[in-house]
Amino acid sequence: MSAQRNAPILQVQNLTTSFRTDDGILTAIEDVSIDVHPGETLGIVGESGCGKSVTSKSIMRLLPTATSILSPESKIMFDELNLAHCSEKDMRSVRGARIAMIFQEPMTSLNPVFTVGWQLDEALSYHTDLSKSGRRQRSVEMLRLVEMPNPEERLDEYPHQLSGGMRQRVMIAMALCCEPEILIADEPTTALDVTIQAQILKLMEDLKTRLNTAIILITHDLGVVAQVCDHVCVMYAGRVIEKGTVREIFHTPQHPYTRALLESIPKSGRREHGKRLPTIEGVVPALNNLPPGCRFAARCSIAEDQCIHNEPDLKDHAFSGRPVRCHIPINQTTAAAGSKGQA
Amino acid sequence: MWNYIVRRLLYNIPVYLGIILLLMALLRVGAADPAYTFLGKNAEPGDLERIRQQLGLDKPFLVQYFHFLWDVLTLNFEQESWGRPGRTVGEMLSTAYIPTLMITVPGLMITATISICVALISAFNRGRFADRILMVAAVVGMSVSFLVYIIVGQYYGAFQLKEWVGTEVFAIEGFDMEKNGFISGWLTYCALPVIISVIVAMGYDTRFYRAVMVEESTKDYMVTAKAKGAGRRKVMFVHMLKNAMIPIITRIMTTLPFLIVGSVLLEYYFNIPGMGNRLLGAIADKDFPVIQTFTAIFAVVFILSNILTDVLYALVDPRVRLQ
Ligand SMILES: Nc1ncnc2c1ncn2[C@@H]1O[C@H](COP(=O)(O)OP(=O)(O)O)[C@@H](O)[C@H]1O
Ligand SMILES: [Mg+2]
Numbered sequence: 063m064s065a066q067r068n069a070p071i072l073q074v075q076n077l078t079t080s081f082r083t084d085d086g087i088l089t090a091i092e093d094v095s096i097d098v099h100p101g102e103t104l105g106i107v108g109e110s111g112c113g114k115s116v117t118s119k120s121i122m123r124l125l126p127t128a129t130s131i132l133s134p135e136s137k138i139m140f141d142e143l144n145l146a147h148c149s150e151k152d153m154r155s156v157r158g159a160r161i162a163m164i165f166q167e168p169m170t171s172l173n174p175v176f177t178v179g180w181q182l183d184e185a186l187s188y189h190t191d192l193s194k195s196g197r198r199q200r201s202v203e204m205l206r207l208v209e210m211p212n213p214e215e216r217l218d219e220y221p222h223q224l225s226g227g228m229r230q231r232v233m234i235a236m237a238l239c240c241e242p243e244i245l246i247a248d249e250p251t252t253a254l255d256v257t258i259q260a261q262i263l264k265l266m267e268d269l270k271t272r273l274n275t276a277i278i279l280i281t282h283d284l285g286v287v288a289q290v291c292d293h294v295c296v297m298y299a300g301r302v303i304e305k306g307t308v309r310e311i312f313h314t315p316q317h318p319y320t321r322a323l324l325e326s327i328p329k330s331g332r333r334e335h336g337k338r339l340p341t342i343e344g345v346v347p348a349l350n351n352l353p354p355g356c357r358f359a360a361r362c363s364i365a366e367d368q369c370i371h372n373e374p375d376l377k378d379h380a381f382s383g384r385p386v387r388c389h390i391p392i393n394q395t396t397a398a399a400g401s402k403g404q405a
Numbered sequence: 406m407w408n409y410i411v412r413r414l415l416y417n418i419p420v421y422l423g424i425i426l427l428l429m430a431l432l433r434v435g436a437a438d439p440a441y442t443f444l445g446k447n448a449e450p451g452d453l454e455r456i457r458q459q460l461g462l463d464k465p466f467l468v469q470y471f472h473f474l475w476d477v478l479t480l481n482f483e484q485e486s487w488g489r490p491g492r493t494v495g496e497m498l499s500t501a502y503i504p505t506l507m508i509t510v511p512g513l514m515i516t517a518t519i520s521i522c523v524a525l526i527s528a529f530n531r532g533r534f535a536d537r538i539l540m541v542a543a544v545v546g547m548s549v550s551f552l553v554y555i556i557v558g559q560y561y562g563a564f565q566l567k568e569w570v571g572t573e574v575f576a577i578e579g580f581d582m583e584k585n586g587f588i589s590g591w592l593t594y595c596a597l598p599v600i601i602s603v604i605v606a607m608g609y610d611t612r613f614y615r616a617v618m619v620e621e622s623t624k625d626y627m628v629t630a631k632a633k634g635a636g637r638r639k640v641m642f643v644h645m646l647k648n649a650m651i652p653i654i655t656r657i658m659t660t661l662p663f664l665i666v667g668s669v670l671l672e673y674y675f676n677i678p679g680m681g682n683r684l685l686g687a688i689a690d691k692d693f694p695v696i697q698t699f700t701a702i703f704a705v706v707f708i709l710s711n712i713l714t715d716v717l718y719a720l721v722d723p724r725v726r727l728q
Contacts, residue, residue, distance in 0.1 A: 124628055128532050158634030170625040175647045175723060188634040220723040236633065 070097035071243055071276060072121070072140050072161075078133035079113075079120045087131070088349040090116045091300040093376075096278075098244060103270060103277040105291035105308070107284060107323065111346045113300040114280045118246045121145060121278075122163055123153050159189035162237035166249040168229035172221035178205075178232050179217030182239060189240040204235040208265060227258035231265070238269060245270075246278045251286065263290055284327050288312060296320050299346050299357035302376060303387040316379050316386040316393075319358045356389065364390060406716065409727035413712045422474070424704045429470055432697055433462075439693040443487050460484065460694065477701050484698070488690030494698045497683060504580050505667035505679035507595050512602040513664060517657055520607050524614035529641050531619060540612065547608035555674045558601045578676040598671045610656075617652045621645045651722050658714035662707040 077094040080087050091113035098104050106114050119125045121138055123145065138145035140161070143152060157163075165171045173181060182201035186192055192200060198217070205213035208231040221229055230250060237245055247266065251259035267290055270277055279291060287294055287308065294311045296304040296319065304317040315321040322342045344361040347353060353360060359369040368389050376387040432439060440456040441448065457463045461472055476482070482495030489497065523543075527536045563577040575597035582590040621627070622645055630644045669681035676682075680699075687695040719725045 119628075122632055124631055154634050154636060156634075157632055163632040165625060165629065167625055171629045173626040173630065173644055173648070175651075175721070176644075177723075184630075184635065185633045222724045233629070 068099060070099050072096075072098040072138070074098075074117075074121065075137040075139070076133075077117065077120055077136045077138065077146065079116050079125070079136070080131045080133070081125075082129045082131070083350075085350045089300065090349060091120070091297075094297070094300075094302050095376075096295050096302070096305075098276050098278060099293075100243070100276055101270070101274045102292040103279055103290055105287040105294045106278060106280045106297060107287055107294060108282065108297035109323075109342075109346055110282055111299075112297045114282075114297055115248055116300075117297070118163065118248050118278065118280055122157060122161060122246065123150075124163075154188075158185055158237075158242070159240045160242050161244045161246065162240070162242040163246040163248065164230070164233045164237050164250050166252050168226050168233055168253060171233055172229055174221055177218055177220055178224070182217070182232070182236050185236050185239050200239060201235075204239045205232070207238070207269070208232075208235045210235070226254055227262065230254060230258075230262055234262075234265065234269070238273060238275065241273060242275060244276045244278065246280070248280045249282070250279070252281070252283070259286075266290065284312075284323055296323070299352065300349070301357060301387060302385075303358070304385065306382075306384045310382065310384060314382065314392075316382065316384060316391040317358075317388050318362045318364055318392065321392060322361075322363075356387075366390065406719075406727055410712060410716065413715070417708045417712070421704060421708060425474060425477070425701055426470060428697065428700050428704075429466070429473060432693065433466070439691070443691045443693060456487075473697070473701075477698075482698055484694045486687075486692055486695055488687055488692035488695065494694045497687075497695050498680075498699060498702070501678060501680045501683040502665055503679075504595075504677050505672070505681065506664060507591060508598050508602065508671065508677070508679065509664040509667050511595070512599045512606070513657070513660065515599065516603045516606045516610055519603065520610035520614055521653065523607070523611045524618055525641070525646070527611070527615045528618035528622060528645075529637075531622070540615070543608040543611045545608075546604065547612070551605055551670055554601050554605055555670065558597055559674065562597050562600070576675075578674070580675075580677045580679075594675075594677070598668075598675050598677065602668060602671060613656060614649070614653055618645060618649045621648045624648070647721070651718070654717055654721060655714065658710060658717065661710040661713070662703065665703065665706055 074094060074096045077091060078089060079091050080089040094113075094117055096104065096106070096117075106117060108114055116125070120130075120132060120136075132146045134147075136146040140156065143156070145153065145156065172178075176184075179198065179201055182204065183194075183197045186197040186200055190197070190200075201217060202213045205216055210216055210228065210231050216224070216228075216232075221232070224232065234250075245266075250266070251262050254262060263286060266277065266279075269275065277290075279286070281287060291308050293307055294305065295302055296311070296317065298319050304311070304315070304320050306316075311320060312324065315324055319342075322340075325340050326342060342361055347357055347360070353370070355368070355370040355373055356362070356365070357373070359365040362369065366389065372389070374387050374389045376385050378384065379386050379391050379393075381393050440453050440460070440462055444452055444456065454463075461469050464472070476484070482493060482498065484494045486492050486494055486497050523539055527539045530536045559577050563573075563575045566575065567573050573593070576593050580594045582594070584590060585593070622641075626648075627640055627644060630640045635644070665680060666684070667679045667681035669685055671677070672679045672681040673685065683695070684699060686692070687699070715725075716727065719727045
């Protein structure tokens, strides 16, 4: 937890994104508010389908313009700019230059018909005044920074000549080449195997301290969060349901969903042979079939009547003062009891 | 690459030998031999014998096979045509391919250029008004029969236009390149058929190209490009287009060999002495030497254009290696 809490560089407030679909207008994320502080890593966690990618793509305005709508109340404050409603031109000067992004699928995220060098050069050409040779030199530096072997030779190679891990390194190099203030990483390691995953995470950690870039790390894997994040925001069915520091989230989860997520992390050594990992029963409700009450109620072990009928607000917990969206949040004592019962 | 081309050519030799074998066998099976088919039921036995001897049809099949192969190999197309006695097969074919290519080559180039541009406009404005109008136009264009285009084209494009302008712009039919020089000859006799062939092909091609482009637009690398700060134009015209060119080139290349066949309908209605017309005539006349020789040439063109397709493929798609 290296980050000091100075003023946030990115403030997302009441971000609500809907899609025009065949079933009418469906709201994928609702009232999402997150702050990103300089140099810190914010994790956004939740099962798949919870709206993590929609959140990140909304911040970058990468959703299809024809079918997606950001509500008028949505605010994404980055300096004086409200990214939610600024012009496409302003947005372009932010994308890649001040906020960069890497994606889940390194196999398909790079353009297959251009060389690695061309693609790095392109990013630099939009946001720097470097000459052609200057850009080439910078590309080599960047590849070296992401620990790519033989960076000069890599420049002339095509994505298909690289492994998944190497491609993700290229993506990271490309994202960081213009020294952005924020890097959004949407499940950057999900498609990679475990050893490569650890390498990429370590690389991101190193680069974060070195370049003082804030990171928004999106993942469904709390193990990854524990490794690299400072703060965590837990999402469920398009809603933020709990926020806190990594310590707080792991030691005193307040929302039953957070606790259920924690219980489903594989813990090496503690796991008894032949015993299956507890998983959360059921699935995330579909956008066109959201329940009237708490969206997690149907899967929640402690749900009461009010949970089924009224949706709780995101409000500060009476004990900890941390925001949680639950009628009957777990307090510290019951949290401890809950995890003891599980172990 | 040259290595690859030579190897492909060598691999295709047995294929070609097989094609010729099949072709000759097919022309010789059936109820009667080619000479009999040609002369009809009431042929004099003497005539039959003469024709057979002339083409070596009385010799064993394998002898005929190697004889014909040798002719193709040495480009000896001196056999007499049956349909037009006194003219050789070589003459028949070499005079016909020029008018055909003068229509099909510009036709293909113009069609490809315009449909790629229209498809780009459509894909760029996907779902918006311009896209819808263009796609409706493409479907309407596809739904009208080729014959309607020819007849309307001849009536308004040639006949009525001449009335309005007072002088002939496009000829209703015919083909005479000597009269006023090449350019004016081409404009008079070829331009209208080319325009019609472009209109006919455009609906199909535009829709296909647009589908390819829309498909490419949904790929992950498009989002990456945008996330880097690329503008919409750069994303479409550089990132998307280069990927879309791979299926587009394939489609264009597959039509390449058919350039030498030409359009039978166009040539027939515009009375152009091209390959389409000539082949139609040869089939009607049961002109066995012309059909056999043309098919042998067509097979060569087909094989060569396949090889060319693969080479081009490797040039635009780095994932394809020539091996
Ligand atoms: N372009 C889109 N059009 C319609 N619905 C979408 C679109 N993109 C995402 N969604 C919906 O939004 C919800 C959240 O998706 P997403 O953010 O991708 O989840 P994840 O948390 O796994 O990243 C899903 O129900 C998904 O179906
Ligand atoms: Mg996702």
